[in-house]
Every structure is written in structure tokens, then in C-alpha cells.
Amino acid sequence: MRRTAVLLSMLLWVASCSSPNGNTRRGDSGPTRARVASSSDAKLTYWLGMPRPSSHEFEVKILVEGINDSQIDFVMPSWSPGRYVIYDFAAQVTGVRAAAKGGGGLPVERIAKDRWRVTRRGPGVLFSYRVWCNFTSGTFSQLDDRHANVNGPSVFMFVDGLDSAPIDLWIDPPAGRKWRVATALTATNEPFRFAADDYEDLIDSPIELGNFEEFRFSSGDVPVHVVVHQASRSPNSPTQELVARCQRIVDAASRIMGGLPFEHYTFLFHFGIHPGEGDGMEHRESTQIISEGALDQPGVLDDVMDTAAHELFHAWNVERLRPVELMHQDLTREVYTRSLWIAEGITSYFGDRISLEAGLIDRPAFLRGLGRWITRMESAPGRSSMSAEEASFLTWLWERRNPRHDGSNQANTWVNYYVEGAVLGFLLDAKIRTATQGESGLVDVFRRMMEDEDLMREGYRGRDFQDAVEAVAGLRMDSFFERYARGTDVPPYGDILRPIGLVATHGGGPMASAVGVRQDGERIASVRPGTAAARAGLHPGDTVLRVGGKNVGGDLAKGLRGLGEGTLTTVTVRRNGREVTMPFVVRKAAPSNWIVAPDPNATEEAVRLREKFFRCGVPR
Template identity: 30%
Template sequence: MTIAYHVEIADAHAHLWRVTLTVPRPAPLQRLSLPVWIPGSYLVREFARHLSALEARQGTRAVALTQLDKATWQAACDGRGALVVTYLVYAFDTSVRAAYLDAERGFFNGTSVCLRVEGREEEPHTLTLGALPRGWQVATAMPAQPGKARAWTAADYHELVDHPFTLGRFWHGRFDAAGVPHEFVVTGAWPGFDGERLLADVKKICEAQIALWHGRRRRDVPFARYVFMLHATEDGYGGLEHRASTALIASRRDLPRKDAPSGNGPADGYVNLLGLISHEYFHTWNVKRLRPAEFARLDYARENYTSLLWFFEGFTSYYDDLVLVRAGLIDEARYLKLLAKTVNGVLGTPGRTVQSVAQASFDAWVKYYRCDENTPNATVSYYTKGALVALALDLALRAGGHGSLDDLLRRLWQRSGGGAIGEADIVDVVRAQAGDAIADDLHHWVHGTDDLPLAPLLARFGVTLAPDASAPALAAALGLRVSEGPVSGVQVKTVLRGSAAERAGVAAGDELIAVDGWRVRRLDDAQAWVAPGARFELLLVRDQRVRRVDVQWPAQPARPVQITLDAQAPAAAVALRRAWLRP
């Protein structure tokens, strides 16, 4: 017998799964625990808070369960037969990280529903599903048990919880990429959704990435089958990678439509969706297999710290949009606009001068997933700045005649056998490929807080990075991030460090009422009568009290940058650019 889980619908309207766990040959004091986090999302999420009604027995004998901590129970077994534990899981989390159930669909990750049998993690595990509503289908990349319906098997607990399940009535498509079967399921799409276009475009992404990692050695693809699981919602965006699948959430309006007008390239929302798909698929290599040394053996009971998310998330973020242009899904100008958005996001974050991208990686557990009004002032995103580190390294390698970042990734893959690596491994490969100077540059970019030398690097590729000539909007010029407020329509979410708004005494949470005595519902409306560089009076409300502050519109506000093709670039620069964007 194997460690076995039976998952069934207890009450769809109450959003309850019922799980039955069977443990053959349990220890006299058998510990069971639920993970507190899910790999790929670096925050302790306390999934055990959704468990209830735990009961245990051996045969007809009730077994006492003692809770030892927030997510661990101990069963007092007597050695006579298998331990059978039943419990309910409340499932109403619409994200990709946990579990969901209603009358229309179901979804779960093993980290939310499968108690870990401590000490037995390396043994085979099986999972079966109970009866499902008429017409429901099941999608998962977990290998099916031969000859059994709704039954799957995993080599160990780690594989078990790395295969999410999607259940319900869904659109289902298939394609082969480099000879490997891929499936795509979509729930919640509007009528008129163009599934055939989605399949064709995603196939191009997959083939481009397989070629990047394996070149002509397509037989080395590290999975035999891959499943994309997308849930379309009114307004959502996100994804979580797994070893042979990914769970995705996107807005319905971002899916391709059969009646969409042709010309002008794909819509922005669809490009963002393709970028998300590209990102999560790239993780199949970069973090699920090639992974931080600290993740070689995951601890499901606590934080797993690493300073390398700049590489595993940041470098993946660099390639997600780059693959789109290489696959022919967007043109070079469109790609450079996406790149400019990333650059402006980093330059607009004062925290980039406070925290290195390596420190940001280590602090992900307490900072990245716990954003507040001061986050932009205190930290930098290892996604976006990590992507720019990858860009700088790729350009430096190519411009110096030292190959490319593609080559470096393949060398890392071969050196590690597609396994765990540390920062020293990355630096060693850079040093071997390009010498000490670029290796030292990489260390400075990762552990320092200076801005990256992107403009001169891009110039060598016939690409211009320069400030936008247009004047920034008033809120941006003042260093404010605002949203709709309950009274005035303008509420301050963030005041950037060193900004004009901070000097004037504006604070997060303030509601902005009027400018120079005129009521405003959008702060930028005041540009109709306030000139750049002028002083004005701002009326605001804080803690139910009305206040007036004098604000100086900066004479030389920071401007966002544009990244464009240089029409006058010499032939050598154009050749470098083509090798970079169209290899």
C-alpha cells in the first residue's frame, strides 16, 4: 500500500472538500502536517487555517489526534492497521496558490489539501477523486494510474504537491512543441474566445524556449507532458509555476477573440497574457529544476531563504517578453516599449538606492508579498531590477564577443545537471565565459544600489534610451501614487521618498480635495490652471481634519524614459541587435 489521498466534494455551496488520508504502517506517534507556504510564492500563508473536523481511526478504533502547533498533528497509533484520517478543507481562495470549490468549478494545490506524513515523504503517494458533477472534467499533469479512473500517482510527496488540479467544465486544446504533448485548459472564458489562436501563439512560445534551453537536443526536454491551466475572471492576473504545469489567472477581456480586428498587432492585454504564459513556462527550467541551492531540500514548515531570486525570478522576467519578440508574436518596437515600462518601474522606485536586488531576494518573505505605503521607498523588486540585471549582462556579453546570456544559461544547466546552484556557480560560469571584468560587474549590479549602465549598453545595439520629451503628469511630478478615494475621488496611496509631495507634508492616506480653491476629483485636472514649476495650495483631509499645504511643482521633475530603435545606427550595431532580438 502507498500513502493515499481521496479528495471529494463535501459541499460545493459551502466550498468544502473532504479529504481522506490513508497511512499504511504508521509510526506509534505519527506526525502529520500541512505546508505553511507553496513553492514559488514566498510568503507564509498558513493553509492549515482552512482545515477542520479532523478525525482519525485504525480499523474501528478512534485514534487520538493532538495538535502540536499551528499546522502539525500527532496521532497515537497502536500498530494495528492503517491510519485513516479525514478532514474538511474550506476552499474559497480564487488565487493560483491555494484551493477553490463551488458549483461551477474546483481547483486545488496539494499544499492546501494534502497533509504531509512526516518521515514518509520519499515514498510513493497516490491521489483519487470522488464522484464529480455531470459534465465535469479534470486537468492535471500528475501521471495517471493505469487502469483506474480518476486516480493518479506521484513518486513522493514533493511531486504530489507540485501538480495542481483543475476541475469543472472547461475548454480544452492540445498541441505538440518539439515533439512534446502540451495541453491548455481554460475556465470562465466569454463566448467568442479564440482558442485556436491561443494554442498557435503558445506553441511558438514553447518551441522558442525549448530551443533556447536545449538547442538541437530536443530529446532532453525535462518533462514528457505539460499542462497550462487558465482561469479567466472579471479582473485578475497571476500565475504559479510547477514542474510540468502552470496555474494562471487572467482577465476575460485579455483572451483573444475570434471577432478581434486585424492589424496593429495583438492588443496590450493579450500581449500581457502571453508574457505571463511565457514567464511561467520558462520557470519549468529556471527555478523548478535549475534552482537555488537553498531549495535543494524544501522545508514546508517555515520560510526558505535565498538571495538568488534576482536570478530565478528576475532573469525569467527578462526572458518572458524577449521570447515573444523572438517567437514573432510582437515586433521589435513593441518589445522596446515593454522594456521601457520595466526600466521606468525601477527608476520610479526610490528603494532601488536603499536595497540591493540580492537583499530584496532574501527579504521577499517579509517585504515583497507584504507591500505597504512605504514599500517603493524601502525596497526594489527582484523581478524588475533582476530583469534589468539580466539585460545588462546579456548586452555586455554580446557586445564584448563573449557569447550571450542564452549560452550562459545552457552552461549552467549542463554544469548542474539541471539541479541546484549557488551564486558562486553563476559567477564561475560568467568568469569562464567572459572573464573577470564582467563577473565583477555582475557582482556590483547584484549587490550594489547604483543604477545600471543601460543607455551605453543599448547604444551599442542601435537602441536609444532617453528621457521622454513630454512633461510628466502632475501626480507623477510631485512623487504621488493615488487612487480613487471615498470622498474626494483622490486618495494618496504612496508618497515617494525625496519628492515634492513629501517636502510639502503630504502623507499616505490623505484625501486630496482642492487645488488653489478648486475642487478636484482627479489631481491631474489641476494642470489646466497650474503651470509646471509653479507653487499652489493643496487642500486635503487627514483623520477627518482639513489641512492646507503649499506645494512646489518641481522645475525639473524626473521624466520617464523611452527606448527606441536608432534609425541611424551603424551596420555593426544593427547586426548585434538582430542577433539579440532575432537569434
Template identity: 30%
Template sequence: MTAAPIFYSIRPSHPEAHLFEVRCTLAAADPTGQRFALPAWTPGSYLIRDFARHIVSIRAEAAGQRIALDKIDKHTWRAAPVDEAAPLTVICEVYAWDLSVRGAHLDQTHAFFNGSSVFLCPLGHEQRPCLLDIQPPVGTRYRDWRVATAMAPAHGERGCAEDHGFGLHGASCYDELIDHPVEMGVLTLASFTACSVLHEVAISGHHDCDLTRLTADLTRICEWQIRLFGEPAPMPHYVFLITAVGDGYGGLEHRASTALLCARDDLPYPGMTGTPERYRTLLGLCSHEYFHSWNVKRIKPAAFTACNLAVENYTTLLWAFEGFTSYYDDLALLRCGVIPVEDWLALVAATIDKVDRDPGRHRQTLAESSFDAWTKFYRPDENTPNAVVSYYAKGSLVALALDLTLRAATRNHCSLDAVMRTLWQRHGEYDQHRSVGVGDDDIRLLAEELSGLDLDRFFANAIDGTAELPLALLLKPFGIRLQRAEGSGTPTLGVTTKATGDELRLSTVYHGGPAQTSGLSAGDLLVAIDGLRVMPATVDRLLSRRKAGEVASVLAFRGDVLMEFSVQLGSPTLGKHQLLLDKKSNVLRKDWLQA
């Protein structure tokens, strides 16, 4: 006997107050008292967010009668026992004013929600199928609103998929229900086909996007990624949900869609020539989230194969699932012809600069960074550059180093491409195939198996150590030279600063640098150097008249206390990294970059 589905409904009840009404109805509740819980975090964003704090009111009903509902912890409620024949419904109001890809946002212009932030889970019934009735807000001003989601229309429900109408949608279980974000509003819609799979783009917000250009570039990116892993694609339908705002950036992957936040100026505009930096950044974000359709959504760390959404789920492998994805997101743009090789080399050089400027790379390993994401990476503070290394940025450089190592040693017979395809074949979840998650040593063991190399030292240094990656040496056989441009020649304080009007405040004081050695701290307000007032426009000019090793007198306010520091100025900052192509033909490079 098939279990009755759990019935949900969601309605923007008060868009002006940013309130959704969300209902969850269970036909056969636990006779001892049914418990309902809201997730504390959302897959893909590794931070406890306590979504239950946005529930404004909550109540339970059965057979038209109010049922007692007790809160038993920060995100769990228990209903009083009810007659088994009476369906139990929990109704809650959810405040939605989080303009991000992680939570929910609602006003008179649009509605967006990520399922984990709004849908209660009836504990013990997680595997039951779910029906969701997506309802429009009341009023004529909303008559042109439509719905965009990858969630399939419920069986027999006509129109809601084809014309993006409201109505019933279906999911096989709670995990799938919360893995299909939903956008409502006056949407700009476009579609394209990549490797026989229908893809859609839904944009909300003011914009002047050239949809023809955007869909043409996305087609090339998606087709390249599908073919990298092998057809057919793991999803029958995919949706890019884009919210365009004045200034914003973010993305979150899902099994058949991605939620994206971008500045409207990042979108291509009619008559645009080339691939400007802002648009290139947006395409890289789209490519990144799409690659996650394989790498993390279906090829998973062992710790994520059965996520507990109430607590942290620790893994040491985010360097592979985010870092490798960060390597391939821009590489895909190059290989599918969206950007030229010079642009790609500049992107890699910028990543090298990003990793190189923060001392945290000497103090935290990539395995530690992955494990500590819940408490460090997603909770940055003024000391983060000194203590943390990014598993995105350095992880992408490790992917580059591993790819080069495999290719050079095997004359391109083995590569990171082969590792990713084999991970998909052995660990991917597709059709009815449900394999085990990826263990801590599986990527190393697989790379060794495919290449015949001993990679123990490589992984010990790159993942479990803090040694610098020998990128210059690894790039040389591919006819690419890594060098640094000349710096400014201005001695440094060893800080980063934030300007507010004419005031300049220290935001980060680098570990072991001149400012920290002298006693300056993050948050200090710079007042003067050698008796001359410091302003954002003058600080570099003041320092440029001095030489490294000289001692400068620095006045700064810490709170309301004026303090004086003697700072021995540091060596000038080195210039940015550059990757330069050897003009000679190089077979290794050609096979790598044109794969």
C-alpha cells in the same frame, strides 16, 4: 521491499459551501504517534500563507475506530499510537474560497486546488510514493465535469488521462504530489505538440477563446524555449491550466504544468487581428511560467534543493530566477515571431519606467530584495515604492545588461543564452541527474568562465549595489537608442493617488518629494489646493497653472482632522522611456534578437 504508497483522496463534498473532503491513509504509521503537517507556503510564491487556517474540521480513524488527534502547532497534528496492522486515516474538511493560483477554490462551477494547500504530509514518510483518488462531486449537475492535471494516472488506471476522467493518479513522492495542481469542471480542452512533447490547454470559466490561435502561438513559444535549453524537454507532458474571470492576473509554475488566472478579455477571440496588448500580456505570462520549467523548477537556488515547507527558505538569488525569467518571457515572444521587434522594445521601455519611478531602487539591492521577499515584496504597503526594488523588474533589466555586456565584449560568441544552457547542463535536475543547487556566486563565476571577462564590478553594482544600470551605453553598439519622451510640464506633488468617486486620497508619498517634505502622508484625503476643491478630474488642471518651485497651500484630512500644508511644487515628471532602432543593419543586434 517496496514501501506501501500513501493513499489520498479528495472530493468536492459541498461545492456550495466551498468544502473539500481530503483523506490521507498511511499503511504503517509511526508506532509512537504519527505526525501530519500541512505546508505553510507553496513553492514559487514566497510568503508564509498558513494553509492550515482553512482546515474546518479534522479527525483520525483506524480499524473503524476514532483515534485521538492532538494539534501540536499551527499546522501539525499527532495521532495516538495505533496497531501496526491497522492503516491510519486522517480526514479533514478544507475551506476553498481562494480564487488565486496558490490555494484552492471550489463552487458549483469548478474546483481548483494547489496540492500544498490541501494535502497533509505524514512526517517521516515524505519519500514514499503517493496515490491520489480524484473524485467528482455528487449530483447530476456535475455529470459533465472533467479533470485536468499533469499528474499521471496510476498504473493500470485506464481512461482518466485520455478522457480527463476522475480516478487514481500517482506521484513518486509527496513533493511531486503537491507539484501537480488540479482543475475540475466543465472544461474547454485543446492540445498541441511541441518538440514531440504533448501539451494541453484546459480553460475553465466563461470565455470565447480562439483555441486555434492560442495553441498556435503557444506551440511557437514552447518549441523556442525547449530548443534554447536543448532537446529533449524535461517533461513528457505539460498542461496550461487557465481560469478565466472578469478581471484577474496571476501564474504559478510547476514541474509539468502551470496554473494561470486571467481576465477573459486577455484570451484571443475569433477574428482577432494582430497581437493586442491584453493578449500579448497573457502570452508573456504563459512564456514566463513555462520558462520556469527549467529556471527554478529544475535549476534551483541551493536553498531550494530541499525546501522546508514549514518555514521561510531564504535565498539572495531571486533576481536570477525570477528576473532572468522575466527577461526571457517577452524575448521568447520576439524570437519565435509572435510579436514584432517594435512591441518588444516597448515592453522593455515599460520595464525601465517601472523601475525608474520608484525610489526604492536607491535603498535596496537586488540581493536584499531577494532575501526579504518573504517579508517585503509579498507584503506591499504604502511605503513599498520607497523601500523595495522588484527583483522581477530590475532583475530582468540586469539580465538585459548582462546579455548586452557579454555579447558586445565577445562579438556574440558568449551570451546569456550560453549561461542559461550551461546552468542547465551543470545544475539542472533531469532524468536521474540530481546536481547541486546554484550558489550565490555561481552565475557570476560561470559568466566569467564562458566569456573570459572580469564581471566582479558588474555584479557588485547591479546585484549588491544600487547604482543605475548604464543601459543607454550598453544598447548603443546594438543600434538601439534609449531616450525619454517629453513630460507633461505639470509640476508635481511627488505622490500617487487613488480615486474613490469624487474623493482623491494619497496612496504613496515618495521619499524626499514635495509632499513628504511638507508633512503630507499616505492615506491623507486631499481637500483643496490654494482654496479650490480637489477632485480626481481637477487635480492636474489645478497644478498645471502653477510652476515648479512655487508654494501651494494644500488642505487634507488625516482621519477626521483637517490639516493645512505648504508644499513647494516639484519639477515636472519626466516622460516615458523609448527604445528606438537605428535603421542601419547591425550584426550584433540581428544575432541577439533573432537567436
């Protein structure tokens, strides 16, 4: 009954809100923030409604009480933690209104693209708006006839100055649908009422409503909730195997890290959801993982578990131990750090380690994965010009996270800090194992940092991470970090890996055609300098039509397959609305794959260290 009374009260206030027409205007100059003075008496109540799911519009209301400020700014985030892209979520906001607690509309002034200002009269302000959401991912939100999925930054505004105030959240599911709710937010004695410690807690807890499957298990004394949302469920869907694997990776991560950092955890899985994209996003006590494919499709289960292991390790790395620049994030503009290769890349390495410890992959598969990481790093066209730290710093410009656009040359100039960090994490692990006779590894660096109250409270700088590595290894690492993290030198793989009984060899795999293009369907997305395609005069934006006069279905590599070194053929493309045919001389590339494998000539000591390396410090 209390829930009904609160919602009716809010709705009555909204009915008296002023229309934005004529009362909302953009400031004549840049906005001056009206930051509310934080007060222990401040009270925030959020209400999330979805009365018409087919409209894709959530209705949000925010009640602000217990403040004395005359002006209040309501702000929509421009980006979402963990996804370093300016998305301007305010673009989907409409129907902004405000009302006073005693009744009567209040004027709303839009003073910036993401900021609305209300002048308060009376003891409280009720602010309301609609936000359009129709894309399932780790960043955006979706409301349709099947479900509601909420990623907080794309739906919930914040009150400037009240970031640390506790929040009472009421959720009103659409009538007649019998939707249930799943979230890591703190539940109350009301079925659709939740408590958040503050705004960060609210937006760090994705919410799913619908008719999903759910399962529960415990890892030690920690309860784990698995929620599975499938667009269409096949009788052969391996849901039970998915849950079993979740338990295996949680147990494995606990063994590796010496316990779990959370009191409860939630996996939110989505399969076959459209519109949407394959994705994964970490949160403090949960993760959300999306697959465009159905769970029973070949390879999908393995793929989502690989993502789940990565996101789970984020519960330590980023969600609790994070770069200092990400400790108090301004969600209205870019936040720069040079440590994403640590936060994301090394997390990728530990994701593989968790999968190995869980028995989801065996040792040969683990080593093949390390070889693929090295191959991707060393074959990147931008490898010699961009470091892991620079790629971290410039993530806001990384095209793969932003909408594609013509004219970009990033494919030839940028590197992936996920890849760079995974390789550097592997090498640091090997160096520490060697220096400590196998008794310590990279996992001990994270354990050590998490025992440092200052780092946990204030965040770490790149130098703090290096100091922890040096303390665990017992040796200076200036040259390693200067040359391979801040610089672009190629690491001496043999020298680093041989002491732990491993070798990394370059040149595995068959000879391949050195086409030198990346295609997006039939269209050429980029051309790598110095390759056969560049010499022939192919351009980004060209649409491939024919090779040697034969239709190849837009696939240039397919058309060149089987042609020998030095063969002269022709390539026909459509460029600027007309066909262009050019000579093309086939060139073969030396095999570029890197292979990591046990050293057949390893000494007895190296074999012992290799075993320690595989165990990652977990006692047997």
C-alpha cells in the same frame, strides 16, 4: 469497481474517527517533531472529496500504511513554492479526525498551528480534515458551484518524514455535475485516480475540475494540453487564437533553449473568475494563469500570453535549475536566498525574448519593453538603498506580496527583484554578445548550467551563476556583480549597449507633474520624500477630496493637471475624520522615461552583433 471499494472503505473508517473536541490540544511548549522514519514499505493514499461545492470545503483523507513509528505528524504548509509569503494555510483547516485501520478512533493532538499528531495503533492510520477554499490564484484554491481548482500546498497536508514516498491520489467529484479533471499529474487507468512520485510532485501539479474547454497540440514530439476555464464565454472569445499563441511560444522556447525539458506540458487558464486575482504560477510540467478579465476584453489575450511566456521559461529556470536554498524547501517557515533576481527577474527577460521569437511582439515592441524595465528600475525610490540581492533575500517582507497595511514606507525604500533581474539579464546578455563577437549570449549560460549534473542535483549559488557567465563570456565579471547585483550603482548603459548597436537614452516622454504620491483609489497609499506632496504635508492614509476647492473625484494628479510650474493651489484631504486644507506648490518633473533603440551611428560590426542579439542564438 476498485475505486468504489477503496472510497467506501475510507468512509467507513472516517465514521469511527474520534472527534477533535476534547482530544485535540496545543502543546504546552514548542512542538517536537515526530518525523516518521522513511521506509520503502511506506504507502500513502490521498482522497480529495467535494460533496458540497457551495460550502467551499474540500474533504481530504490521507491513509498511511507500512510504517512502524508510534507517532505520526501531519503538517499543513505555511507557504507555497514560487510565492514567498507566509500564508498559514492551516487557518482554513477544520474537522480533523483520525482512525485506525482496524476501526476505532485515534486521539489527535494539535501541537502547533500547522501540525497535528496521531498516536498509531495497528497497521495503518486514516487522517481526515476539511479545508475551506474560495479564491482562485496561483497560490490559493477554490471550490464553488462552477468548478474546483486545487493548488496543492493550500489543500494537502504532508506526513513528516514521508516527503519522498509515492502518492496515490483519488478524486471524487460532486455527484451529478459531470465535471472533468485536468492536471499534469500522471493519469492511471481509472478516470479520477492519479499518481504522484512524491509530495513535491503532488503539490507541484495544480488540479482543475469543471466544465472547461480543452485543446491539444504537439511541439515536436511533446504533447501540450491547453485548458480554458471561462466564467462566461462570449461567442467572440478568441479561444482558438489563445491556443495558437500557446503553440507559438512553446515552439519558440524550444528553439531558444535547444529543446523542451518536459515530456508533456499543461496550460491552465482561468478568465473572469471571482473571487480571484490576476496571477501566474510556474510548475514543473504545467502553469496556471488567472485573469480577472474575460478573454474577449481588450488587452486580456496579450496580457495572459505575456504571463504564459514568463511561466514557460520557469520550466528551465527554477523548476529544474534552481537556487540551492530552494532545492529542499521547508514549507513550514521562510527559506532565504539572494538569487531570486536570477530566478524571477531574468525569467521576465526571457519571457520577453520568447514572445519576440514567437512573433507575438516585434523588435520595436521588444525594445520598448526593455526601456520600461529600465525606467521602472531607475525610478524606484529605493533604488539607491536596496540591491537586487537584498530584495531577493527579504522577499518575505515585501509588502506587495502581503496584505497591505497602514504605516508602511516600503514604496519609498524597496525595489522589485523582477525588474532588477530583467534589466541585469539584458545587460549581461549584451556583455556576453560583445565579448564573444555575437556567438554566445545569456541563453548559453543557462544551457551550460543545465549540463552540469551537480548544479542540477544540488542547486546553484550566486557564485555558480557568476562563474557560468564568466565561462561563457570568457572574461571576469566581478565588478559587474559587485556593483549592480550586490550593490546599487547605476549601470553604464551606453558603454554596455553601444557595442551591440543599441542606445539607452534617459528623458523621453512629456514633462509630468511631480505629485509624489501613490494612490489606492481616493486614499493616499504612500508619499515620496522630497516631492511636492511631501513638502505640502500630505500623509499616507489621507483621502483626497478637493484641489483648489474643486471636487476631483479623489484623483490628486487629475486635479493638478494643467497647472503650471510654481502654481500655488490648495489640496483638501480627510484625515482622522476631519478635513484638512493645505497649500500646494505645483512642481514639474523632468521626463524620466528610458528609451532603448537602435543606435543610428552604429558601426557595421555593431549592427552585426545587434542582429545576433535579436536572434538570441536561434539559427535562421
